[in-house]
Amino acid sequence: MNKLEVHEVRKTFGKKNILNEIRFSCSTGEIIGIFGRNGSGKSSLLKILFGTLKTERLRFEINEAKLERSHRWGSSVIIKNQLIGYVPQFSFLPQSLKVWDVIPLYFPNGTDQDKIFNSPRLSTVADQKIGTLSIGERRYLELLLVGNLDHPFLLLDEPFSMVEPLYKEVIHDFLIELKSKKGIILTDHYYHDVWKIADRKMVLKDGILEPVQELKDLVALGYLRSI
Amino acid sequence: MFRYYLDVTKFALAFSILCIPFLGFITGILVFGLAGTPIGLIGYSQFHKTEYYTYFNLGFTRRKLIISTWVFNILAMIPLFLIYLLGNFLFKMIYHE
Numbered sequence A: 001m002n003k004l005e006v007h008e009v010r011k012t013f014g015k016k017n018i019l020n021e022i023r024f025s026c027s028t029g030e031i032i033g034i035f036g037r038n039g040s041g042k043s044s045l046l047k048i049l050f051g052t053l054k055t056e057r058l059r060f061e062i063n064e065a066k067l068e069r070s071h072r073w074g075s076s077v078i079i080k081n082q083l084i085g086y087v088p089q090f091s092f093l094p095q096s097l098k099v100w101d102v103i104p105l106y107f108p109n110g111t112d113q114d115k116i117f118n119s120p121r122l123s124t125v126a127d128q129k130i131g132t133l134s135i136g137e138r139r140y141l142e143l144l145l146v147g148n149l150d151h152p153f154l155l156l157d158e159p160f161s162m163v164e165p166l167y168k169e170v171i172h173d174f175l176i177e178l179k180s181k182k183g184i185i186l187t188d189h190y191y192h193d194v195w196k197i198a199d200r201k202m203v204l205k206d207g208i209l210e211p212v213q214e215l216k217d218l219v220a221l222g223y224l225r226s227i
Numbered sequence B: 001m002f003r004y005y006l007d008v009t010k011f012a013l014a015f016s017i018l019c020i021p022f023l024g025f026i027t028g029i030l031v032f033g034l035a036g037t038p039i040g041l042i043g044y045s046q047f048h049k050t051e052y053y054t055y056f057n058l059g060f061t062r063r064k065l066i067i068s069t070w071v072f073n074i075l076a077m078i079p080l081f082l083i084y085l086l087g088n089f090l091f092k093m094i095y096h097e
Helices: A042-050 A099-106 A110-117 A135-147 A165-178 A191-197 A215-220 B002-023 B025-047 B049-057 B062-095
Strands: A003-013 A016-019 A024-027 A031-035 A057-062 A065-067 A084-087 A153-157 A183-187 A200-205 A208-212
Touching (some): A003 A042, A031 A042, A031 A191, A042 A153, A042 A183, A084 B049, A099 B049, A135 A165, A165 A183, A165 A191, A183 A191, B002 B025
Parallel strands (some): A031 A183, A031 A200
Antiparallel strands (some): A003 A016, A003 A057, A057 A065, A200 A208
């Protein structure tokens, strides 16, 4: 059982204070859903936790080990120790490679490769180049690759965006299966999908992360106009 | 990691080859080993920037990727020099006899 505890994150862009009071935790077996309007700092928060965005202040722990931002350029402790996996909202797999060439890049071991190749709906696209995959196929492949790595935590930035309903179901099932091994933090504007899958939900507004219990709270916090 | 090396080095190699007609073969090798990597990194940032996240998820920091590539390209100058010397030697042997 692993536990990620975020005590403090502060981030400003120019004079705008994007992240201010950020405190939350995530354990193995949990999916945390974060909602927020465009520009509220959701993606920035995920990048900060992953270690690819600098911040003024960051205090967090993984399994009670204190982690602070690295002062050495390009040397995040999170990345080096593979503590957190991150699927950004943009495509990050080498576009010119075929699916069956990318899998060994992530999993040198034959048994692990077979596990990925045998995942639902993957065999049909195995001979295609990454650049020719549909958004749904690409998102699913990215999730399979990063999700099956050994990180104890996984950050997902818009995993359901622009994905067809059938792939959403496959992604949903994969994440439910995955949470038995990892803690997952995800953010997406497809709030119904996030709401269905998340164990705990929060709204990021004015730099503050507020927990929400019911859909109507999203209206009260100004994320939705109506349900 | 090797994929990253190839993607950076293709730009470094192209730049070095372009330098050879103007600066000569030996300078071309020096350019490849010493200045090629920064040029390659600029090219990589232009065309493959998002792919860094592939390597980050695999535990390679940006620092490690860049230093490894640069060291490998500096070391690659040695066999390139040897190939040049061997080629020079064979050329002289064939055409001076």
